[in-house]
Amino acid sequence: MLSALSRARFDGRLHHVSSVAVAGDYADTFTEAMFQEGQDLPHAYHRSKFESEKLVRESKVDYRIYRPSSVVGDSKTGAMDRIDGVYYSFGAIKKLAYALPGWVRLPVPRIRGRFNLVPVDYVADAMVHIAFSDTDARVFHLVDPKPPPFVKMADMFVAAAGGPRLGPAVDIAKMPGAKKTGALMSMPPSVRELRDAFVSDLGLPTQGLGAMNIKVRLEDGNTQAALAGSGISCPPLRTYAKTLYRYYEDHLDPMKQRPARYRRELGGKVVLVTGASRGIGLATAHMAAEAGAEVLLVARDAAKLEAVAQEIRAAGGRAHAHATDLSSFDAIDALADAVLAQYGGVDVLIHNAARSIRRPISASLDRFHDYERTMALNYFAPVRLTLRLLPSLRERGGTISHVLTMGVLMPAPYFAAYLATKGALDAFGDSLMAELQHEGIHVSSVYLPLVKTEMMAPVEEYAGRSDVMTPRRAATMILDGVVDRRRRVMTGMGAYFAFSNRVMPATTSRILNLLERAFPLDDTPSEFPLEKAFITNAIGGSPV
Structure with a gap:
């Protein structure tokens, strides 16, 4: 396209949609003025976005570059056209919600960082407004200016699915032998194979995790200045996390x-x-x-x-x-x-x-x-x-x-x-x-x-x-x-029985023993006629 614009002597402005992925593995504040900062680009997605933005920057055309973070569905309707980014985790979240009720508190590893999500309606509205604004700035980060911590973000989506609350956070790095174990575990190929199997079990793409950077902090001063007085702002994730998950369940769930x-x-x-x-x-x-x-x-x-x-x-x-x-x-x-x-x-x-x-x-x-x-x-x-x-x-x-x-x-x-x-x-x-x-x-x-x-x-x-x-x-x-x-x-009932039999085997066998005595096979009178009548009325027959 740049070659065609050059041959046509294009004298207008090119609006290029890039991504915050150009920051690669940068682990500090990445501003809109930054581009080549010595960062590594460990994933093909990082490299493709970096190289395409580089071509625009090196061209002779006037340009404005928009760098959205990980784009999710519409904050009002939840509408999204495909499973991508954080949506890959929704299958695992659904399994977790299916296995454990909402009143359970589930300890999780402490993960320091934030994964920046931005709803597509904010991205679209902001781009249109900035495209016609008089600002002299050329690069704009379309991001959530106050993203929640990673574990808090996960907790919002798990709660939206009706699953357990996540927390307290456990600092695994401070556990005895953690550093030595981590160093050893990073070496053998068998560990990578095991990691990939674990990630696949959760329904996550093994290659996609390399594109995540939760350590970078994204500054959006140019964007905020350009949007001042417009009424356009990025809504907090807590206000639309449930909307995103409900749309996924109704329209995107592979099931x-x-x-x-x-x-x-x-x-x-x-x-x-x-x-x-x-x-x-x-x-x-x-x-x-x-x-x-x-x-x-x-x-x-x-x-x-x-x-x-x-x-x-x-x-x-x-x-x-x-x-x-x-x-x-x-x-x-x-x-x-x-x-x-x-x-x-x-x-x-x-x-x-x-x-x-x-x-x-x-x-x-x-x-x-x-x-x-x-x-x-x-x-x-x-x-x-x-x-x-x-x-x-x-x-x-x-x-x-x-x-x-x-x-x-x-x-x-x-x-x-x-x-x-x-x-x-x-x-x-x-x-x-x-x-x-x-x-x-x-x-x-x-x-x-x-x-x-x-x-x-x-x-x-x-x-x-x-x-x-x-x-x-x-x-x-x-x-x-x-x-x-x-x-x-x-x-879900099968998962409950499997869990119960593992954690409380004696209690589980006692429950089944009581049911056996309440519903004998021969003409022996039931030892628990009241319970038998209640259960029969509830499910229409014998549970054993």
């Missing part, structure tokens, strides 16, 4: 854009789903096919399986039926051979098929075969199929999804045979990730609550339950784990 995410990650992939003839497996197969995946349907009933395949094809999807008795190791081997021969392998392996038994341990003294049959289908079958398909999954950087149950997270009565198999599969997945994560293999463990399927139909006490999940909602949890490569997927 609201599942179809596009699923198509992007599953389109053209080979996805194998066991237990695909009904319930959760059926819903998962349909959803994966809708996203453009080639779905391999596995279940025992050939007629039902072919009907599902025809439904998917009629809707424009691709599906292939592979009737298999997963309780037979020979049948599993034949399935694996067919999959490898016909498709070359799979990209996603979803272990959903399972058998459930609801029976007290004391009533199973002569029914050891229940444990054997349940373990054969729920644990040995998925392990054998995984081992047979693992080489192809390693080649493709594939994902293995274990459809588990929330009961694994707590000491639930009546389901010992079933929960032991799911717990074993969960542990197998943990070991698999620990061994092969560096190769790109991913294992997603999905802890489902009670789901309205044929499996729960025989239990009369569950018939009126109002809190059961639909198969399609369960399918979204499974595919979220696959598409977003989430290690563990659970509901």
Whole structure:
């Protein structure tokens, strides 16, 4: 553009939008008069903004340069066109708010510095006003003149999400051995890999953190002078933080854009789903096919399986039926051979098929075969199929999804045979990730609550339950784990039980023991009829 303006003998004024990123890693007050101050430019974004502003400065045209800080949405409406900057942290904030209630005080590390945010409406209004003003100044910082401390800023957004209050701040640097540990931890490549994994777990871009500079202080004297008397000023973050977060939740949250995410990650992939003839497996197969995946349907009933395949094809999807008795190791081997021969392998392996038994341990003294049959289908079958398909999954950087149950997270009565198999599969997945994560293999463990399927139909006490999940909602949890490569997927209630069982195991088991005595399986009278009536009225049936 500068070359074109030069050839055209342009004699007007060029208005160039730069960024405070030109300050790079500068750790003091950076004024509007400053540019090349010996600062390092550690991130590509810093370098691109610095070089573009340098070209403008070295040109012969008259110019005004505007340097906004990190731009966020409109302070009045929250409107924003994309996820960028501080918005990358909102996913982690949402997880935190989901896990801990607002009355909790959460200690955090003391972080000295401020991250300057500025709403887009202030930037636009200020630029228009300054562009037509008579000022002789040429560079203007469009920033928050009084940004809150970093931890306070984070606390505002966490509060907006309904999460815990952040604080007190703990000065980790003053803890014994902190400096020596910090020096050691900065050396090995393994630490960087661990850091990247941690950042990725929070949903943050590993490369984007390098663009943050919380130590620089930004002076905006030229801007304040030019805006004097205009009524234009940067509003305090506390007045619009909730507005920004609400807009994110309603319009930008990736969870609201599942179809596009699923198509992007599953389109053209080979996805194998066991237990695909009904319930959760059926819903998962349909959803994966809708996203453009080639779905391999596995279940025992050939007629039902072919009907599902025809439904998917009629809707424009691709599906292939592979009737298999997963309780037979020979049948599993034949399935694996067919999959490898016909498709070359799979990209996603979803272990959903399972058998459930609801029976007290004391009533199973002569029914050891229940444990054997349940373990054969729920644990040995998925392990054998995984081992047979693992080489192809390693080649493709594939994902293995274990459809588990929330009961694994707590000491639930009546389901010992079933929960032991799911717990074993969960542990197998943990070991698999620990061994092969560096190769790109991913294992997603999905802890489902009670789901309205044929499996729960025989239990009369569950018939009126109002809190059961639909198969399609369960399918979204499974595919979220696959598409977003989430290690563990659970509901808020699941997270609560996992936390409770870790922190207060004796109390948690006592609570479940009381529920077992309130809701006995046989004709034994309830020990707590009042509590039983209250709970039944609340959820419509037995909680165990």
